[in-house]
Amino acid sequence: MSETATLAAWIVSNRIETVPEDVRHEARRAIVNYLGCALGGSRDEAVDIAIRTFGPYSGPPTASIIGRAESLDPLHASLMNGISSHVYDFDDTTPKNYMHPTSPVASALFAYASVYPVSGRDFMQAFITAFEAEMRIGNAVYPAHYDVGWHITGTAGIFGAAAAIGKLIGLSHQQTIWAIGLAATQASGIREMFGSMAKSFHPGRAAQNGYSAALLAQAGFTAGEHGLEGPRGFAAVQAAKYDLSKITAGLDVDYELRANTYKPFPCGIVNHPTIDGAIQIHHEHHPAPQSIEAVRLRVAPLVLDLCNQTNITKGLQGKFSVYHGAAIGLVRGKAGIQEYTDEAVDDPAIKRVRDRATAVGDASITEDQAHIEVELTNGEKLTRFVEKSLGNIHRPLTDRQLDDKFLDQAVLAIPLEQAEKLLRQCWRIDQLPDVNELVQSALPQRR
Amino acid sequence: MSETATLAAWIVSNRIETVPEDVRHEARRAIVNYLGCALGGSRDEAVDIAIRTFGPYSGPPTASIIGRAESLDPLHASLMNGISSHVYDFDDTTPKNYMHPTSPVASALFAYASVYPVSGRDFMQAFITAFEAEMRIGNAVYPAHYDVGWHITGTAGIFGAAAAIGKLIGLSHQQTIWAIGLAATQASGIREMFGSMAKSFHPGRAAQNGYSAALLAQAGFTAGEHGLEGPRGFAAVQAAKYDLSKITAGLDVDYELRANTYKPFPCGIVNHPTIDGAIQIHHEHHPAPQSIEAVRLRVAPLVLDLCNQTNITKGLQGKFSVYHGAAIGLVRGKAGIQEYTDEAVDDPAIKRVRDRATAVGDASITEDQAHIEVELTNGEKLTRFVEKSLGNIHRPLTDRQLDDKFLDQAVLAIPLEQAEKLLRQCWRIDQLPDVNELVQSALPQRR
Numbered sequence: 023m024s025e026t027a028t029l030a031a032w033i034v035s036n037r038i039e040t041v042p043e044d045v046r047h048e049a050r051r052a053i054v055n056y057l058g059c060a061l062g063g064s065r066d067e068a069v070d071i072a073i074r075t076f077g078p079y080s081g082p083p084t085a086s087i088i089g090r091a092e093s094l095d096p097l098h099a100s101l102m103n104g105i106s107s108h109v110y111d112f113d114d115t116t117p118k119n120y121m122h123p124t125s126p127v128a129s130a131l132f133a134y135a136s137v138y139p140v141s142g143r144d145f146m147q148a149f150i151t152a153f154e155a156e157m158r159i160g161n162a163v164y165p166a167h168y169d170v171g172w173h174i175t176g177t178a179g180i181f182g183a184a185a186a187i188g189k190l191i192g193l194s195h196q197q198t199i200w201a202i203g204l205a206a207t208q209a210s211g212i213r214e215m216f217g218s219m220a221k222s223f224h225p226g227r228a229a230q231n232g233y234s235a236a237l238l239a240q241a242g243f244t245a246g247e248h249g250l251e252g253p254r255g256f257a258a259v260q261a262a263k264y265d266l267s268k269i270t271a272g273l274d275v276d277y278e279l280r281a282n283t284y285k286p287f288p289c290g291i292v293n294h295p296t297i298d299g300a301i302q303i304h305h306e307h308h309p310a311p312q313s314i315e316a317v318r319l320r321v322a323p324l325v326l327d328l329c330n331q332t333n334i335t336k337g338l339q340g341k342f343s344v345y346h347g348a349a350i351g352l353v354r355g356k357a358g359i360q361e362y363t364d365e366a367v368d369d370p371a372i373k374r375v376r377d378r379a380t381a382v383g384d385a386s387i388t389e390d391q392a393h394i395e396v397e398l399t400n401g402e403k404l405t406r407f408v409e410k411s412l413g414n415i416h417r418p419l420t421d422r423q424l425d426d427k428f429l430d431q432a433v434l435a436i437p438l439e440q441a442e443k444l445l446r447q448c449w450r451i452d453q454l455p456d457v458n459e460l461v462q463s464a465l466p467q468r469r
Numbered sequence: 470m471s472e473t474a475t476l477a478a479w480i481v482s483n484r485i486e487t488v489p490e491d492v493r494h495e496a497r498r499a500i501v502n503y504l505g506c507a508l509g510g511s512r513d514e515a516v517d518i519a520i521r522t523f524g525p526y527s528g529p530p531t532a533s534i535i536g537r538a539e540s541l542d543p544l545h546a547s548l549m550n551g552i553s554s555h556v557y558d559f560d561d562t563t564p565k566n567y568m569h570p571t572s573p574v575a576s577a578l579f580a581y582a583s584v585y586p587v588s589g590r591d592f593m594q595a596f597i598t599a600f601e602a603e604m605r606i607g608n609a610v611y612p613a614h615y616d617v618g619w620h621i622t623g624t625a626g627i628f629g630a631a632a633a634i635g636k637l638i639g640l641s642h643q644q645t646i647w648a649i650g651l652a653a654t655q656a657s658g659i660r661e662m663f664g665s666m667a668k669s670f671h672p673g674r675a676a677q678n679g680y681s682a683a684l685l686a687q688a689g690f691t692a693g694e695h696g697l698e699g700p701r702g703f704a705a706v707q708a709a710k711y712d713l714s715k716i717t718a719g720l721d722v723d724y725e726l727r728a729n730t731y732k733p734f735p736c737g738i739v740n741h742p743t744i745d746g747a748i749q750i751h752h753e754h755h756p757a758p759q760s761i762e763a764v765r766l767r768v769a770p771l772v773l774d775l776c777n778q779t780n781i782t783k784g785l786q787g788k789f790s791v792y793h794g795a796a797i798g799l800v801r802g803k804a805g806i807q808e809y810t811d812e813a814v815d816d817p818a819i820k821r822v823r824d825r826a827t828a829v830g831d832a833s834i835t836e837d838q839a840h841i842e843v844e845l846t847n848g849e850k851l852t853r854f855v856e857k858s859l860g861n862i863h864r865p866l867t868d869r870q871l872d873d874k875f876l877d878q879a880v881l882a883i884p885l886e887q888a889e890k891l892l893r894q895c896w897r898i899d900q901l902p903d904v905n906e907l908v909q910s911a912l913p914q915r916r
Contacts, residue, residue, distance in 0.1 A: 068690065075688045076681075079542045081526040095526045171701030173654075207620075207667050208674065210657040213701035220654050220692040223685075227655065234523075238670075241522045243515065245667040254618030254660035262709075 025162075025269045026250045030198035032273050033155055033185050038147035038452075040274060046452065048279040049150050052114055054424050054448045055284045056124045057088065057464060059113045060132075061441075062288075062359060062431025063106035064089025068219040072105055072226070086136035088464045089435035096133040097230050100183070103129035104226030108175070109219070110359055111341050112288035112431070116157060116281050117389070117415060119164035119174060120291075122225060123282065126179030127152045127186045129229035132464075134187060135457040142454035148189040150279065156182030157278035159250065161268040163261035172260060176211025176224030183232025184239075191240055203245025204235035206256040217331065217342045284424060286413040287357040289341035292325045295392035295411035296344050300351025303396060303404050311353050311371035313398050316378050319348060320393040323383035330381075337363045349376035352396065358430065390414045436466055472609075472716045473697045477645035479720050480602055480632050485594035485899075487721060493899065495726040496597050499561055501871050501895045502731045503571045504535065504911060506560045507579075508888075509735075509806060509878025510553035511536025515666040519552055519673070533583035535911045536882035543580040544677050547630070550576035551673030555622070556666070557806055558788050559735035559878070563604060563728050564836070564862060566611035566621060567738075569672060570729065573626030574599045574633045576676035579911075581634060582904040589901035595636040597726065603629030604725035606697065608715040610708035619707060623658025623671030630679025631686075638687055650692025651682035653703040664778065664789045731871060733860045734804040736788035739772045742839035742858035743791050747798025750843060750851050758800050758818035760845050763825050766795060767840040770830035777828075784810045796823035799843065805877060837861045883913055 023031070038046070063069065064087070073092055081095035087102045094102065107113050107125045114124050127149060135145060160167075160178035168174050184205040188198050208231045211224035239245070250256050250269065257264040287297050296319055303309070321344060331343040340346040340362045349372045350361040366372060387393065390411045396404040410417045419427065425445060432441035444463040447454065454460060470478070485493070510516065511534070520539055528542035534549045541549065554560050554572045561571050574596055582592060607614075607625035615621050631652040635645050655678045658671035686692070695702050697716065704711040734744050743766055750756070768791060778790040787793040787809045796819045797808040813819060834840065837858045843851040857864045866874065872892060879888035891910040894901065901907060 071685070071688045071690045075684050075690065079528040079544050081528060097526045171706035176654075203662060203665070204667055204670070207623075207659050207662045207671065208657050210655050212654050212696075212703065212706050214693040214695060214699040214703075214706075215650060215654045216693070216701075218650070218691040218693050220651055220690070223651070223690070224654065237522050238518070241518045243518045243522065243667070243670070244665040246661040246663070246665050248661060249659075252661040254663075256659065256661075259618035259659050259661075 024248055024251050025266045026199055026202050026248055028270045029155060029158070029250070030195055030202060033151055033189060033198050034193070034195050036151045038143060038150065041150055042277070045150065045277040045279050046146065048282060049146055050449055050451060051284065051421065051424055052124045052279065052282055053128065053149070053451055054428055054445065055114050056107055056128045057444065057448060058428035058431040059110065060088040060103055060107035061435040061464060062112065063109040064435045066106065066109045068109050068222055069102055069106045072102060076101070084137045085133045086461050086465055088132060088461070089466065091466050096137050097233055099133035099136065100130040100229035100233050101226040103132055104229040105222045108225045109222035110288040110362065111290060112285055114282050114284050115291045116278065117283060117291065118281055119157070119160040120168055121157065121160045121178060122175040123153055123157055123179070123182065125175065125225035126228035126232060127156065127182040129225060130183040130233045131186050132461055134190060134233070136461045140190060140457045142452045142457055144190060145457045146452050148186045151189050152182040152186035154278055155185040158269045162266055163257055163264045166263040167261040170262065171213045173211035173213050173215070173221065173224050176228045177209040177260060179225055179228035180205045180209050180232040180235070183229045184235040187233045187236035188239065191236060193236060193240055197239040199247055200243065200245040201235045201239035203247065203249035204238055204243070205232050206249035207245065208235065209256055209260065217339050281415065283413055283415050284419045284427070286419060288359050288362055289347060290329055292322065292389055293329050293344050293347040294413060295390055295408040296321060296394065297347040297351045297357045298411045299392050299394045299406040299408040300348045301355055301357070303394065303406050304352055304355035307404050309352065309396060309398060309404065311375050314352065314375050314378060314396060315399045316397040317348050317352065317375060318395040319344060319379065319381035320384045320387055321381055322387050322389040322391070323385055324389055326381060326383045334367055337367055340367050344381055345376045345379035348379050348394065436464070471695055471698050472713045473646055473649050473695055475717045476602060476605070476697070477642055477649060480598055480636060480645050481640070481642050483598045485590060485597065488597055489724070492597065492724040492726050493593065495729060496593055497896055497898060498731065498868065498871055499571045499726065499729055500575065500596070500898055501875055501892065502561050503554055503575045504891065504895055505875035505878040506557065507535040507550055507554040508882040508911060509559065510556040511882045513553065513556045515556050515669055516549055516553045519549060523548070531584045532580045533908050533912055535579060535908070536913065538913050543584050544680055546580035546583065547577040547676035547680050548673040550579055551676040552669045555672045556669040557735040557809065558737060559732055561729050561731050562738045563725065564730060564738065565728055566604070566607040567615055568604065568607045568625060569622040570600055570604055570626070570629065572622065572672035573675035573679060574603065574629040576672065577630040577680045578633050579908055581637060581680070583908045587637060587904045589899045589904055591637060592904045593899050595633045598636050599629040599633035601725055602632040605716045609713055610704055610711045613710040614708040617709065618660045620658035620660050620662070620668065620671050623675045624656040624707060626672055626675035627652045627656050627679040630676045631682040634680045634683035635686065638683060640683060640687055644686040646694055647690065647692040648682045648686035650694065650696035651685055651690070652679050653696035654692065655682065656703060656707065664786050728862065730860055730862050731866045733866060733874070735806050735809055736794060737776055739769065739836055740776050740791050740794040741860060742837055742855040743768060743841065744794040744798045744804045745858045746839050746841045746853040746855040747795045748802055748804070750841065750853050751799050751802035754851050756799065756843060756845060756851065758822050761799065761822050761825060761843060762846045763844040764795050764799065764822060765842040766791060766826065766828035767831045767834055768828055769834050769836040769838070770832055771836055773828060773830045781814055784814055787814050791828055792823045792826035795826050795841065883911070
């Protein structure tokens with residue numbers, strides 16, 4: 023069988039009962055992290071604009087949007103969940119392919135589950151299956167696909183959304199093959215959009231269009247049978263080099279959820295070692311901003327490829343500036359959502375330190391590492407080498423740290439007491455008779 | 470200025486009064502051809518399924534769909550117009566880049582104009598401007614972009630839809646730059662879908678998503694400023710080789726509408742010389758199907774790359790079989806929509822001839838040429854060399870032939886008298902006070 027047909031057969035047949043408990047626990051962690059991010063980002067201007075723009079084009083507003091009082095149809099709710107969960111760049115990341123894998127899948131699933139009854143068991147089964155599908159497709163085309171400029175969260179993510187909804191609505195093998203084809207032919211999102219609202223649009227559209235692909239396939243809308251491996255299929259068209267065997271090798275054994283990581287800081291993961299080290303220097307030495315003469319960074323070359331923005335004026339740009347990351351760590355000793363606002367980028371103390379920061383790419387430094395040297399006006403030098411950044415796969419956030427991260431973000435949209443209730447529901451999502459119970463806890467109280 | 474900024478400025482400032490009359494006439498021809506195709510395809514199963522699938526997700530049904538009694542919101546109506554106008558592969562083609570340029574643009578424009586008042590002047594101004602924009606972007610990335618497997622009608626077409634709606638709603642220069650970025654990051658559609666319903670989905674989604682891009686940009690949803698030329702922009706990501714100067718060179722002077730062609734046959738244009746020659750043999754010699762022993766084709770190598778399908782069972786597959794093209798020309802002496810149904814593919818006489826056809830690629834034969842040799846059971850050989858295929862840029866369909874093509878298709882959806890009235894409206898579209906008058910003539914009578 024072709025890779026498309028093999029993967030489709032697995033999507034149809036996979037059952038949660040065969041999924042090891044450590045993988046299921048990692049799925050719960052991914053959901054906790056996702057819902058915190060979706061709540062934290064739900065009030066962002068990008069979401070406001072998208073709801074205002076598409077509201078008049080929405081079908082009957084039967085679906086809930088995480089963190090929002092408005093309702094839309096489930097396709098549009100998927101889009102909004104995707105934008106809010108990614109807009110602060112705080113969602114999960116798989117360092118082996120730089121995907122943000124949960125957003126496209128969970129954004130569609132929660133929208134669906136707010137309209138149709140879905141048990142926690144079925145929800146988790148669809149989530150784990152779809153996460154696996156999109157990750158394997160991402161792995162097959164990484165790194166060539168990412169390197170040329172595709173935002174893999176959008177391009178591979180759409181397969182996850184299609185698989186998730188396809189699983190819930192019970193697509194047949196043939197229909198799943200078509201859904202994969204319809205996802206392949208809508209896979210989009212380019213890295214040129216990084217630093218603008220359009221970046222968060224990518225997982226949103228992936229969720230919405232993947233969901234659509236499943237609906238079309240169910241209705242008999244045909245697509246090419248070889249969406250993944252065909253000579254004009256996803257891999258051949260969107261990657262100069264690829265390895266299709268990664269799509270099907272070790273199914274049922276190697277679960278990609280085990281490769282997931284959760285960010286401690288709401289920005290591109292390649293900045294994390296620098297921020298981590300800067301925070302350590304802050305806590306140890308408390309250098310006053312006006313005492314900092316120069317900040318010299320040695321970082322992995324990819325950091326400068328992705329996050330070399332200088333002369334920035336917007337919070338969103340700060341996420342793509344390793345210099346801003348160093349500055350907030352040194353000045354504030356933390357890097358939360360409040361450190362990536364327009365105001366924070368404008369903060370004179372942060373700006374002063376940021377403008378004094380320089381970086382060189384060094385191939386001997388891995389993407390989990392950074393070397394920081396702070397030179398003070400009195401000539402003193404403070405240095406720090408971060409060997410394994412916090413949140414990295416070898417130094418993961420604990421469940422407790424995930425709780426803290428969740429609550430910090432959730433309270434931006436809902437009261438603390440409600441957030442704590444929602445958090446408890448998240449950890450036992452498998453046992454919920456209807457996941458909508460949880461979605462309703464993720465909505466602001468209507469007046 | 471960058472190419473994105475220059476093109477955006479031109480989109481904003483271009484006025485129909487500066488467009489030469491020959492270009493305006495070609496625009497009218499494109500509209501006549503488009504509306505015939507949209508009517509002809511409007512009853513296809515692909516459109517039925519898409520309306521059934523997305524109907525429950527449509528906003529208030531304010532917009533008309535060409536050839537259909539149903540209404541949807543204007544974004545969904547754009548999608549349906551795009552599917553119906555391309556589903557029979559009968560729409561216009563620009564041989565220099567293999568785009569079907571009118572469908573993405575006109576599908577969005579007619580949906581918009583069925584809801585909001587648009588004068589014929591403004592409609593034509595938006596159409597000509599948008600056609601030019603998408604073609605120039607297509608030219609910049611062709612042929613590398615197409616060769617690797619992108620369906621350029623979808624990928625470059627989305628820029629046309631964004632430019633068209635952006636022009637009508639009066640986007641500023643900055644907003645047009647964002648709209649181009651939002652189009653760039655949604656550009657999709659792969660050739661692996663050829664031969665399935667998903668192919669016609671491409672111009673549909675291009676129309677719908679380009680329209681969305683303009684709406685988002687108007688509302689202030691930001692995107693990267695260098696959607697076309699940036700290091701991770703459309704050209705760099707989606708073409709191994711490209712020439713950005715083609716986007717801006719000769720604006721206001723070289724109009725790409727002059728490079729447009731209209732198909733006499735509802736299938737991939739590379740099959741046309743073969744069909745043309747087969748029809749000529751039919752009319753001259755009337756060989757009985759059972760007297761045909763072998764059909765030997767010599768064709769441009771691209772023909773076998775695109776249209777080498779054998780053992781076909783579906784009408785849609787027939788469009789991608791040069792053998793089917795030869796068979797219907799020889800057996801029926803014509804190649805209309807009725808020759809590309811499942812029934813026609815199953816017709817024993819056609820099947821007999823198709824199964825006896827073989828083809829070799831010959832680099833000395835251009836894509837407008839074909840050599841056909843028919844060997845009869847009595848040993849006699851009938852040969853024909855087509856030097857310039859009918860419908861090619863050097864042997865275009867006349868306005869009168871376009872009328873015939875229009876009416877042949879239109880009567881599949883509306884009565885002849887109504888079709889004739891609509892045709893008259895098309896030719897004087899520039900002068901209509903409100904284009905909705907024309908759209909209403911393109912709808913079946915409601916009972």
